[in-house]
Amino acid sequence: MIQQSEVIQIGRMSRPHGKAGEVQLTLSNDLWDEGVSSKDELFIALNIDSILVPFHVLEWRGKGMDSVILRLRGVESEEQAARLTGKQVYLFRRDCTAADSDDELLTWQDLVGYAVTASDGQSLGIIAAVDETTINTLAELTDGTLIPLHEDLIINLDTETHALQINYSR
Numbered sequence: 001m002i003q004q005s006e007v008i009q010i011g012r013m014s015r016p017h018g019k020a021g022e023v024q025l026t027l028s029n030d031l032w033d034e035g036v037s038s039k040d041e042l043f044i045a046l047n048i049d050s051i052l053v054p055f056h057v058l059e060w061r062g063k064g065m066d067s068v069i070l071r072l073r074g075v076e077s078e079e080q081a082a083r084l085t086g087k088q089v090y091l092f093r094r095d096c097t098a099a100d101s102d103d104e105l106l107t108w109q110d111l112v113g114y115a116v117t118a119s120d121g122q123s124l125g126i127i128a129a130v131d132e133t134t135i136n137t138l139a140e141l142t143d144g145t146l147i148p149l150h151e152d153l154i155i156n157l158d159t160e161t162h163a164l165q166i167n168y169s170r
Contacts, residue, residue, distance in 0.1 A: 002052035007045050007090035008107050009132075016081035017069050023081040025068045025089055028132055029107070031096055032068060042095065044070075047088040106159070108137050108149055114164045116141065119155055124168070 011027040025032075042060075045052040056073040063069050075081055108130045116124040116139070125141035130149065137149040147168055156165040 002045055002054065004052070006094075007052060007092055008096065009088055009109055010044075010091045011089045013046070013084045013087045013089060014067070015085055016078045017063075019078050020071075021076040021078065021081050022069050022071050023075065023084050024063065025070055027066045027068065031091055031107075043092060044072075045090040045092065046084060047090070052090060106157075108132055108139075111139065111149070111164060114162045116147065117163070117165045118169050119165065119167045120169065122169075124166075124170070127164070 008031060010029060010031050011025050014024045014026040016022070017024045042057040043054050044057055045054050047053075055075070057070055058073055059071040061069050075084065109132075111127050112130060114127050116127060118124055124147065125143055125145060127139045128142045129140040131138045131140065131146075138146045139149050140146055147166070149166075153166045153168060154164065155167055156163070158164075
């Protein structure tokens with residue numbers, strides 16, 4: 001079984017493309033460009049009924065700045081491709097070239113569970129969820145408070161203690 005810690009969300013399947021089972025992936029970050037350019041064998045995972053299911057990517061090509069057209073093994077018709085519409089798509093961390101560097105590869109989703117403090121040291125709470133569905137990424141704290149997440153707001157990030165300090169005040 002594929003564990004959430006083995007993958008990084010890269011986007012969402014948006015719609016079927018053509019009649020031969022191709023599907024359009026709308027990317028939410030640039031990990032696709034960094035992770036797949038030199039891979040001979042590429043697999044992605046889709047969240048289907050809360051289970052991460054691997055798919056072998058047979059072919060892919062870019063479509064615009066933030067979309068990719070994929071041909072997946074076992075998906076051979078428009079109807080099969082339509083069943084994948086709206087599914088979250090993940091890239092395996094092992095396939096990300098950025099993961100080969102000394103820096104740990106983190107996404108906004110990896111911050112779930114982190115304790116957040118403001119620049120003045122005030123505890124804001126624990127991140128319960130991260131919403132990346134709009135251009136403004138938001139962290140939802142356990143008390144329901146929403147706070148913006150952006151690289152420019154981060155003062156300190158400690159992956160060992162799961163602590164995040166941001167330039168923010170209530």
